Amino acid sequence: MINPYLPYEAEVVERIQESSTIFTLRLKFTDDEQHQRYSFAPGQFNMVYLYGVGEVPISIVSDPGDEHCYDHTIRVVGRVTRGLAEVKQGQRVGIRGPFGRGWPLDKAEGRDVLIVTGGLGCAPVVSVINYIISRRDRFGRLTIMQGVKHADDLLWRERYKLWSQMPDTNVIVAADTGGKQWPWRVGPVIAMFDELELVPAATIAMMCGPEGMMHAAIKRLLELGMTDEMLFMSMERNMQCAVGHCGHCQYGGQFVCKDGPVFAYNEIKDIFGKKGF
Numbered sequence: 001m002i003n004p005y006l007p008y009e010a011e012v013v014e015r016i017q018e019s020s021t022i023f024t025l026r027l028k029f030t031d032d033e034q035h036q037r038y039s040f041a042p043g044q045f046n047m048v049y050l051y052g053v054g055e056v057p058i059s060i061v062s063d064p065g066d067e068h069c070y071d072h073t074i075r076v077v078g079r080v081t082r083g084l085a086e087v088k089q090g091q092r093v094g095i096r097g098p099f100g101r102g103w104p105l106d107k108a109e110g111r112d113v114l115i116v117t118g119g120l121g122c123a124p125v126v127s128v129i130n131y132i133i134s135r136r137d138r139f140g141r142l143t144i145m146q147g148v149k150h151a152d153d154l155l156w157r158e159r160y161k162l163w164s165q166m167p168d169t170n171v172i173v174a175a176d177t178g179g180k181q182w183p184w185r186v187g188p189v190i191a192m193f194d195e196l197e198l199v200p201a202a203t204i205a206m207m208c209g210p211e212g213m214m215h216a217a218i219k220r221l222l223e224l225g226m227t228d229e230m231l232f233m234s235m236e237r238n239m240q241c242a243v244g245h246c247g248h249c250q251y252g253g254q255f256v257c258k259d260g261p262v263f264a265y266n267e268i269k270d271i272f273g274k275k276g277f
């Protein structure tokens, strides 16, 4: 990143409608030099700028090895994301980034990796899943657990099927409410921790999604013998500058934009889940 305050123009190479409220923008910088220079780590995010409307933090979901384009999967929430949903192939947006601290891939190497996500929470981990799958021999067993409230909320069904066919990979998808055509499990995904062949001393966990879900997952994983410093989570807070200056994303003594969004549980356990933080 040359200037962290300056949005660089990127073209929408492809737009994919994932569900009625979720879409993916596949982007490429219009300046070739910027495109070559740009690189990111799984778990980092970009500030996506809709010209004349505003900027929002969005995780990067592609594999860092994919040099052709960078993907953002976005849920329509409010003003900016609603506007981004109208952007068509060939149109341009501004990109600042990448920002933040991503997943601890150095610590994960040689370990079993447990990924626990809820809702669209899986966006920040898609990149790390792709990363592990394309460098399979550097990691131990990969377990992907995804929980959704309703069967209709599940994105990327094909990806879960594909991941479940990969060697040494276990995929557990569960919906609180299933349905006739639902091929996966029914019930809270955390209740399925007991079925895992978890080796606590050899495992690293990466989580994202609703904080209540992560809180419950951490509690159970600690009971199962995992330690604080091997539990990682991606946090979300309102962001403006993304470089630790404006204070909008302050979380206790840290800034989610610069010190996170990925934190080890032992770094935030005194405030995690507490009202007011």
Ligand SMILES: Cc1cc2nc3c(=O)[nH]c(=O)nc-3n(C[C@H](O)[C@H](O)[C@H](O)COP(=O)(O)OP(=O)(O)OC[C@H]3O[C@@H](n4cnc5c(N)ncnc54)[C@H](O)[C@@H]3O)c2cc1C
Pocket: 045, 054, 056, 057, 058, 059, 060, 073, 074, 075, 076, 077, 078, 079, 080, 081, 082, 120, 123, 124, 235, 236, 237, 238, 239, 261
């Ligand atoms: C590091 C990081 C990564 C993110 N990655 C993604 C991603 O990959 N895909 C994606 O769709 N979204 C992601 N988000 C969330 C996204 O940034 C917000 O949904 C977006 O900023 C909303 O902006 P808006 O202008 O559309 O809505 P606003 O008009 O700003 O907000 C509309 C409503 O949504 C609430 N809201 C705003 N932001 C959030 C939030 N983060 N969580 C819960 N409620 C919120 C507001 O309080 C308000 O009630 C990420 C956020 C962070 C901090």
Ligand code: FES
Pocket: 238, 239, 240, 241, 242, 243, 244, 245, 246, 247, 248, 249, 250, 255, 256, 257, 258
């Ligand atoms: S967004 Fe400004 S300090 Fe984090």
